[in-house]
Amino acid sequence: MAQIVLDQLAAKFTGGEILESGTSHGDEWARIRRDAWLAVGEFLRDDAATKMEMFIDLTCVDRLGMHGGNPDAPRFDVVLHLYSVVHKHRVRLYCGVTEDDASVDTLCGLWPGANWFEREAYDLYGVRFKGHPDLRRILMYPEFVGHPLRKDYPKEKRQPLVRRNAATRE
Amino acid sequence: MDDHDTTLAPAPRKVVLGFQDVEDLTAPDLPTEPVPLNMGPSHPAMHGTVRMVLEVEGERISSADIQIGYLHRCFEKESESATWTQVFPYTDRLNYISPMLNNVGYAMAVEKLLDITKEIPERAQYIRVIVGEVSRITDHLTCLGASAMELGAFTVFLYALKAREWLFELLEEVCGARLTSTYLRIGGVAYDLPPDFDAKLRGILERTQIVLSDISKLLDRNRIFRDRMDGIGIITREDAISYGITGPVGRSTGLAYDVRKDHPYLVYDRFDFDVPIGSTGDNFDRYAVRVEEIHQSIRILDQALKQIPPGPFMHGDPRIALPPKSEVYNSIEGMIAHFKNIMDGIHVPSGEVYSFTEAGNGELGFYIVSDGTGRPWKCRVRPPCFPATAVLTKVLPGLFIADVVPTFGMINMIGGECDR
Numbered sequence: 001m002a003q004i005v006l007d008q009l010a011a012k013f014t015g016g017e018i019l020e021s022g023t024s025h026g027d028e029w030a031r032i033r034r035d036a037w038l039a040v041g042e043f044l045r046d047d048a049a050t051k052m053e054m055f056i057d058l059t060c061v062d063r064l065g066m067h068g069g070n071p072d073a074p075r076f077d078v079v080l081h082l083y084s085v086v087h088k089h090r091v092r093l094y095c096g097v098t099e100d101d102a103s104v105d106t107l108c109g110l111w112p113g114a115n116w117f118e119r120e121a122y123d124l125y126g127v128r129f130k131g132h133p134d135l136r137r138i139l140m141y142p143e144f145v146g147h148p149l150r151k152d153y154p155k156e157k158r159q160p161l162v163r164r165n166a167a168t169r170e
Numbered sequence: 171m172d173d174h175d176t177t178l179a180p181a182p183r184k185v186v187l188g189f190q191d192v193e194d195l196t197a198p199d200l201p202t203e204p205v206p207l208n209m210g211p212s213h214p215a216m217h218g219t220v221r222m223v224l225e226v227e228g229e230r231i232s233s234a235d236i237q238i239g240y241l242h243r244c245f246e247k248e249s250e251s252a253t254w255t256q257v258f259p260y261t262d263r264l265n266y267i268s269p270m271l272n273n274v275g276y277a278m279a280v281e282k283l284l285d286i287t288k289e290i291p292e293r294a295q296y297i298r299v300i301v302g303e304v305s306r307i308t309d310h311l312t313c314l315g316a317s318a319m320e321l322g323a324f325t326v327f328l329y330a331l332k333a334r335e336w337l338f339e340l341l342e343e344v345c346g347a348r349l350t351s352t353y354l355r356i357g358g359v360a361y362d363l364p365p366d367f368d369a370k371l372r373g374i375l376e377r378t379q380i381v382l383s384d385i386s387k388l389l390d391r392n393r394i395f396r397d398r399m400d401g402i403g404i405i406t407r408e409d410a411i412s413y414g415i416t417g418p419v420g421r422s423t424g425l426a427y428d429v430r431k432d433h434p435y436l437v438y439d440r441f442d443f444d445v446p447i448g449s450t451g452d453n454f455d456r457y458a459v460r461v462e463e464i465h466q467s468i469r470i471l472d473q474a475l476k477q478i479p480p481g482p483f484m485h486g487d488p489r490i491a492l493p494p495k496s497e498v499y500n501s502i503e504g505m506i507a508h509f510k511n512i513m514d515g516i517h518v519p520s521g522e523v524y525s526f527t528e529a530g531n532g533e534l535g536f537y538i539v540s541d542g543t544g545r546p547w548k549c550r551v552r553p554p555c556f557p558a559t560a561v562l563t564k565v566l567p568g569l570f571i572a573d574v575v576p577t578f579g580m581i582n583m584i585g586g587e588c589d590r
Binding site: 024025026027029053054055056057059061062066079081085088090092111112113115116117124137138139140141148149155 | 246247282285409411433523524548552556564589590
């Protein structure tokens with residue numbers, strides 16, 4: 001349905017920025033090299049044939065142990081969904097980030113809607129978005145330790161909210 | 171009588187509206203200094219717990235920090251350790267005013283991953299449309315009633331909730347619960363509609379239309395209501411697109427995007443209905459779009475009740491559907507199938523899908539990752555009111571403190587869905 005988006009990407013980015021792409025269950029998807037994340041986003045938003053101007057969703061997937069123990073495979077995927085109001089097509093983009101350097105460029109400059117979604121991804125997965133204007137926790141409270149949706153965060157773990165020390169404010 | 175009517179008719183507007191005329195109110199050399207003001211998380215106008223840290227200069231808001239998360243219930247984390255069917259009760263509690271629509275969204279996502287979307291029995295598809303549209307009406311009625319109440323129109327609140335209660339009672343007859351329905355199953359619905367559902371629903375819809383016309387009579391030309399809705403909280407079409415705002419809030423800006431129309435799912439392509447859109451994107455447009463959507467839902471329901479065919483309401487595959495109770499109790503095969511289905515859950519092949527439906531607040535997306543073990547690896551909800559709440563940080567500055575109440579009300583942020 002949105003094969004044109006993948007074709008456009010393949011025609012524009014020939015330097016290996018598109019690591020992989022395909023269609024599954026009727027959804028078009030492409031895996032983007034991390035340093036091209038912003039450029040691909042900008043191209044998809046502005047190109048007349050793609051016109052993905054609507055921000056739909058941004059989240060992460062923790063693939064801990066999913067790659068069969070391959071140490072080179074990135075642990076996290078940042079997953080972005082975009083939609084075109086004009087052409088009525090959508091695409092899903094992945095960007096793999098490793099645990100040691102869990103960061104990727106922010107998309108806030110392209111779609112202001114990315115702001116809160118990236119805050120949520122940072123809050124729950126600990127992936128940092130470089131250049132984000134306001135990277136605070138959004139669903140959890142500031143004192144919370146860790147990132148609850150990581151697969152190695154135990155579901156039963158409890159963190160009672162401890163009152164801050166009034167003197168040191170920490 | 172004629173004289174009376176002319177006094178009621180909306181006169182050409184001369185009142186001070188919104189921030190455009192705010193300079194007229196403030197003496198130019200009056201010193202002001204910014205004062206931080208907390209609204210919420212426990213505040214009568216913040217239905218749903220949300221905290222707004224406003225910075226005000228006099229009565230005017232200069233910056234707003236919207237803090238959500240007070241209703242975070244770890245939907246995703248809990249889903250990851252549940253079987254695919256066990257996620258349904260969690261979805262009820264997303265948008266708890268229209269639980270059926272969340273059920274529909276989740277069921278369709280898993281069915282997309284199972285590749286059985288086309289095999290769902292027709293009757294089940296119609297039932298999903300019917301309970302979904304009834305839920306949409308309850309959702310909009312709650313939003314209208316609560317917002318009107320916050321502006322002082324308590325009668326409207328009682329009228330709207332009266333109608334909502336008729337519909338909830340009807341849904342209770344269908345699935346046994348007013349709000350926590352858990353009515354849908356992967357592959358169909360849990361039970362068939364009760365015997366005299368058709369007549370009851372038609373009766374309720376007729377009475378609901380009377381309630382709607384009463385509400386319109388109370389609000390549409392009400393000076394107090396119009397003064398606080400017209401031209402307040404304007405969201406532009408460009409903002410709606412770049413923030414990802416869909417549903418009634420998005421349509422009020424003129425963005426004619428409705429998943430039911432643009433990407434028809436279930437049997438929505440068989441119904442004749444219109445998608446109302448606004449022109450200015452202010453609070454009154456959002457109110458008017460919601461009222462019209464209730465009328466359109468009634469139209470859809472009317473056609474669905476006429477078209478709904480008899481037949482099975484559950485997918486026939488024993489790997490997906492539970493066996494009938496007569497088999498469970500009378501044959502060892504049936505009992506084992508039931509046991510395996512409950513304990514192990516449905517086996518969804520590994521893969522990833524994004525499935526989206528039109529919920530009460532807009533595009534409700536489910537991004538599901540399966541690794542084939544019988545439990546979701548990830549079950550992400552794309553909540554429609556999340557971006558609509560995010561845009562408030564841009565919309566509120568420049569408005570008065572009192573404008574927060576109708577603006578926030580018409581955004582219809584539902585804590586359960588926004589915070590998950």
